[in-house]
Structures are given as structure tokens and as C-alpha cells.
Amino acid sequence: MSGLDATEIKWSKAGIALAALIGIIIVGYLAIYHPTHKVTQKIHGVSHIRFVPVSDTYLLLGAIVLGFCLLGYEGLRRRRRTVVAFAFFVDGFAFTLVFAPLGFALILLGGWLMLRAYRIQKFGTTNAKMAARQAATRPPRRQRKQAASSPAKPTGYKPPTANKRYTPKAAPRKKVAKPVEKVAKPSD
Numbered sequence: 001m002s003g004l005d006a007t008e009i010k011w012s013k014a015g016i017a018l019a020a021l022i023g024i025i026i027v028g029y030l031a032i033y034h035p036t037h038k039v040t041q042k043i044h045g046v047s048h049i050r051f052v053p054v055s056d057t058y059l060l061l062g063a064i065v066l067g068f069c070l071l072g073y074e075g076l077r078r079r080r081r082t083v084v085a086f087a088f089f090v091d092g093f094a095f096t097l098v099f100a101p102l103g104f105a106l107i108l109l110g111g112w113l114m115l116r117a118y119r120i121q122k123f124g125t126t127n128a129k130m131a132a133r134q135a136a137t138r139p140p141r142r143q144r145k146q147a148a149s150s151p152a153k154p155t156g157y158k159p160p161t162a163n164k165r166y167t168p169k170a171a172p173r174k175k176v177a178k179p180v181e182k183v184a185k186p187s188d
Contacts, residue, residue: 003079005126008113012076012084015109019091019102020069026098027062065094085113 004012041048068090075083088110095103116126123131138144 004076004081004084008081008116009076009079011109012072012088012113015088015106016069016072016076016084019072019088019095019106020066022099022102023062023065023069023091023095027058027065030058030098061094061098065091068094081113081117085110085117088113 068087072084072087072091075081075087088106092103092106092108092110095106097103119126119128119131123134125131125134
């Protein structure tokens with residue numbers, strides 16, 4: 001698969017920068033203005049309200065988002081399409097918890113990169129018009145399957161050739177006669 005082209009680099013840079021920027025802003029806002037979360041528990045039938053600190057959760061989410069933004073930037077620098085798409089997918093799923101529209105946009109951007117990778121693999125181009133033109137010139141799938149599944153016509157009978165790995169059977173061992181014991185003749 002070839003590296004990223006100019007259009008993909010432009011959109012990927014914008015997506016990574018937007019994810020990093022909004023990740024910092026949202027995580028900072030949530031950590032500062034929502035330092036606790038209201039939790040209601042029933043203990044022995046009595047409701048108790050507790051405030052649980054959640055700023056650590058937001059900071060962890062921010063660290064994950066920024067970490068994968070850095071991974072995406074490194075993949076972008078090395079022009080690795082799959083690394084960039086993976087970073088978009090993870091960042092997108094992380095943002096769906098906090099800011100769903102941005103999360104779905106990042107997932108869509110990662111899917112667009114993977115679609116272009118599929119087109120390159122199958123048709124040799126990322127251009128949709130050229131891929132459609134090439135797909136139209138190919139025979140239908142049914143014909144391709146029939147051609148692949150039908151056995152090739154034999155051209156004639158060929159006698160089997162000797163296998164180089166064949167080891168002939170060893171000749172049977174000759175039976176060695178048992179030595180005959182000499183019987184001592186009694187002396188007269």
C-alpha cells in the first residue's frame with residue numbers, strides 16, 4: 001500500500017490538530033468546572049448523596065486522547081495510513097463519551113482512510129471514478145468464480161515421472177547357514 005497522498009495528509013493534519021485541541025479544552029473544562037460527580041446510594045433503605053471526585057477520570061481520558069494524537073502524528077510523519085486510521089478510531093471512540101459529534105467525525109475520517117486503502121489494494125487507485133471504470137471492465141463475479149472453479153482441461157496423458165526422493169527397497173538379506181557342530185567321534 002502506498003503512503004498517504006496530499007489530500008489525506010491535509011485532512012489527517014486537520015483531524016489530529018482538532019482532536020488534540022478539543023481534547024485539551026474539553027478535558028480542562030471538565031476537570032476544572034466539574035470536579036465532583038453526584039452519586040446517590042441507598043444504604044439500609046436510606047438515600048445518601050455523595051460527591052465523588054472525577055477529575056482524575058477526565059485527566060486520564062485527556063492523556064489517552066493526546067497519546068493517540070501523538071501516535072497519529074507520528075504515523076502521519078512516516079506516512080503510515082493504518083497507524084493514522086487506528087489513531088482516529090481510538091480518539092473517535094474516546095470522544096464519543098464526552099463530545100459525540102467530534103467522536104463520530106473522527107471515526108468517519110478513519111473509515112475514509114481505510115476505504116481509500118481498500119481501493120488502492122483492489123483497483124490500484126484511490127480515485128473513485130477510475131476504480132468504478134476499472135470495476136466495469138472486469139467480468140462479473142459469477143464468471144470469475146466459474147473460471148476459477150472449473151478444472152483445467154487436460155492436454156493429454158503424461159506418464160508419471162520418477163520421483164527423485166524415491167528410495168528403492170533394499171534387497172532381501174541372504175540367509176546365512178548355521179554352522180554345523182562337529183560331533184566328536186568316540187575313539188575306539
